[in-house]
Amino acid sequence: MRGNNEDLDGFDGEASSTSMISGASSPYQPTTEPVMQRRALGGYRCDLDYLRSVLGVLKVTQVVLALIAFICIETIMHCSPCEGLYFFEFVSCSAFVVTGVLLFMFSLNLHTRIPQINWNLTDLVNTGLSTFFFLIASIVLVALNRKTGAEIAAVIFGFLATAAYAVNTYLAVKKWMNRQRNARQSNDYMRARTESREVDTRPEIRHLDA
The missing domain is CATH 1.20.5 (Single alpha-helices involved in coiled-coils or other helix-helix interfaces)
Structure with a gap:
């Protein structure tokens, strides 16, 4: 054993x-x-760096302001005329939905999984159009409203949303211009390197230069 x-x-x-x-x-x-x-799972985690950035804070601010403006306009029970109210309602609701979707995509990095879409251009178009239509809708509502509390609040948040979208549009255009300049400089650098390599590999060119 x-x-x-x-x-x-x-x-x-x-x-x-x-x-x-x-x-x-x-x-x-x-x-x-x-x-x-x-x-x-990393691609689906919340991108805190984006939310803490200027563009991320602006996106959150835009969603909140558009939502509050929409809620204020929805509390109005009587209107005469109603065209300005309906237009403001459409603009605030559309801005809230589209900007909310973009915020969701950017904060979770989901936009990187759909590279076929130019997300920077999409964001620029959204902020530019939202700035324009929020400004027009707020001005129209000022001209046609009956000076009720809900209408005044909607106008205030409409102009605040216009300012937030305008700042975002300015930063987006500046970012796009910087990228275009960097891409142009990179192309010039690559072209210069290519020409330099051609000179180095062709002795007759070096001889003519001499």
Whole structure:
């Protein structure tokens, strides 16, 4: 029995050693799965850096102001004439929905999964149109309203939303111009490098230059 026990002890020792060696040399370590899961879920996590940035804060502000303006206009029960109220209602609701979708896409980095869409241009068009239509809707509502509390509040938040969208439009245009300038400089640099390589690889060109 002792021999059997020694044989079993030796077998256990070899098995444990083998498992330790295989475990050390195996690429499938226990920490691999959580890392892969973190990478897989990383694209859906909330991008706090974006929300803390100027553009992120502006997006949140726009959504909140558009929602409040829409709520204020919805509380008005009587209107005469009603065209200005209906137009303001349409503008505030549309701005809230579209900007809310863009905020959702940007804050979760979902826009990176749809590279076919130029999201910077989409955001620029949205902010530009929202600035224009919120300004027009607020001016029309000022001219046609009956000076009730809800209408005055809607006008105030309408102009605040106009200002938020205008600032966002200015920053978006500035960002787009910077990207265009950087792309142009990069193209010039690559063109200069290509011409330099052609000169280096063609002795006759170097001879003519000399």
